[in-house]
Amino acid sequence: MTDTALLAVLIAGVGGILAGRAWAASRERSPREGRPAFRASPHYTQGLHYLATGQLDPATHELAKVLREHPDAVEVQQVLSHLHREVGQVEKAIDLHRTLLARSDLTRAERAHALASLGTDYRRAGFLDRAAQAYDEALEVDPRNLLALEGQQKLFEERREWRQAYEAQTRLARLRKSDDGLVLAYLQTEMGHEAALAGLWEEAEAAFRTALSLDQRATPAYLALADLWAERDPARTASILESAIAAAPERAYLAFAPLEKAYARSGEHSRFVDLCERLIEQDPRDWRARLALARHLRAEGRPGEALGLLLRALESNPHVLLVHLEVWRTLRALGQLGPDEQRYVTTVEESALYVDPHICTVCRYRADDMLWRCPHCHEWNTFVEERVGPAAGGQV
Numbered sequence: 001m002t003d004t005a006l007l008a009v010l011i012a013g014v015g016g017i018l019a020g021r022a023w024a025a026s027r028e029r030s031p032r033e034g035r036p037a038f039r040a041s042p043h044y045t046q047g048l049h050y051l052a053t054g055q056l057d058p059a060t061h062e063l064a065k066v067l068r069e070h071p072d073a074v075e076v077q078q079v080l081s082h083l084h085r086e087v088g089q090v091e092k093a094i095d096l097h098r099t100l101l102a103r104s105d106l107t108r109a110e111r112a113h114a115l116a117s118l119g120t121d122y123r124r125a126g127f128l129d130r131a132a133q134a135y136d137e138a139l140e141v142d143p144r145n146l147l148a149l150e151g152q153q154k155l156f157e158e159r160r161e162w163r164q165a166y167e168a169q170t171r172l173a174r175l176r177k178s179d180d181g182l183v184l185a186y187l188q189t190e191m192g193h194e195a196a197l198a199g200l201w202e203e204a205e206a207a208f209r210t211a212l213s214l215d216q217r218a219t220p221a222y223l224a225l226a227d228l229w230a231e232r233d234p235a236r237t238a239s240i241l242e243s244a245i246a247a248a249p250e251r252a253y254l255a256f257a258p259l260e261k262a263y264a265r266s267g268e269h270s271r272f273v274d275l276c277e278r279l280i281e282q283d284p285r286d287w288r289a290r291l292a293l294a295r296h297l298r299a300e301g302r303p304g305e306a307l308g309l310l311l312r313a314l315e316s317n318p319h320v321l322l323v324h325l326e327v328w329r330t331l332r333a334l335g336q337l338g339p340d341e342q343r344y345v346t347t348v349e350e351s352a353l354y355v356d357p358h359i360c361t362v363c364r365y366r367a368d369d370m371l372w373r374c375p376h377c378h379e380w381n382t383f384v385e386e387r388v389g390p391a392a393g394g395q396v
């Protein structure tokens with residue numbers, strides 16, 4: 001997680017705790033200003049400063065001092081355990097949450113929050129059954145506790161229990177009044193995949209169609225639906241993939257390979273060429289359409305035309321390794337590479353490089369492919385193509 005994202009999580013957590021606590025902060029008042037006494041501690045102010053500037057270790061240190069002076073300060077206890085978890089000291093977080101839960105003077109909201117936080121500690125530590133139990137208990141105390149619902153939803157996703165994850169996300173969207181259509185569509189797509197794997201063809205199709213009714217930009221739902229029809233009906237497959245391109249042109253390239261196959265199966269090879277040409281005309285910088293067309297032409301025995309397209313693609317996108325690789329393959333097809341150059345190209349092809357780098361915009365996790373859910377931070381729809389620009393001055 002980046003520092004900024006971590007800070008956002010912490011500030012959101014602290015904000016929630018302070019808001020929930022504000023009305024109940026009447027037990028321990030400083031005589032002068034009517035505020036809880038711990039807030040007058042210089043360590044509290046210093047701790048918040050460190051927290052706001054993302055210095056988590058010193059923040060932990062300062063808030064621990066506040067808690068030693070004021071062991072009853074519930075929100076300090078909650079923030080501190082949250083901090084321990086975020087810096088990887090999950091055991092300490094669990095201990096603090098348990099101590100907190102042993103108190104008999106917690107409000108309903110405080111108890112639910114502490115149980116939900118404990119659930120997240122367990123989830124982070126990999127104790128998924130205990131996490132589930134803690135979330136359930138939190139929701140028994142307060143069925144509308146967002147932290148518990150969000151944690152529970154993530155837990156369902158981690159266990160690949162897509163239907164439950166979908167239902168939990170629906171509840172969350174209703175409570176938060178948020179528009180979660182795209183995430184719900186991804187979850188429906190996962191439900192469809194499970195059904196398809198189990199051979200439940202109609203159920204799978206219904207799930208993919210529901211996904212598209214939730215958000216028509218859900219590219220993986222089109223791809224899965226097309227895959228379902230690929231063997232049976234190439235014309236229908238092609239039409240589904242064309243809809244995917246129309247709904248999310250920036251993801252068109254994901255439909256290229258199956259679409260090329262579908263056109264070939266229905267004997268309409270030239271439609272793929274037409275499609276790529278149309279996309280190139282719409283956006284002359286679209287190197288993926290040029291690359292797809294170049295590959296198609298090379299396979300058809302027209303490497304000379306392919307090379308022209310690739311060189312045009314490199315003019316506006318000199319950084320794209322995939323295009324360079326295709327240039328070398330095309331030169332090989334044109335018979336312009338000697339044995340040494342051919343060996344070199346083979347070495348590059350076999351190297352474990354990020355030839356098509358994609359990156360998660362939340363946690364910066366990198367992959368060599370488009371991923372719908374980040375395997376690291378578990379967020380949906382956060383991957384983008386990583387654009388590496390030329391070095392300053394255009395020279396390396």
Ligand SMILES: [Zn+2]
Nearest residue numbers: 360363374377
């Ligand atoms: Zn991520």
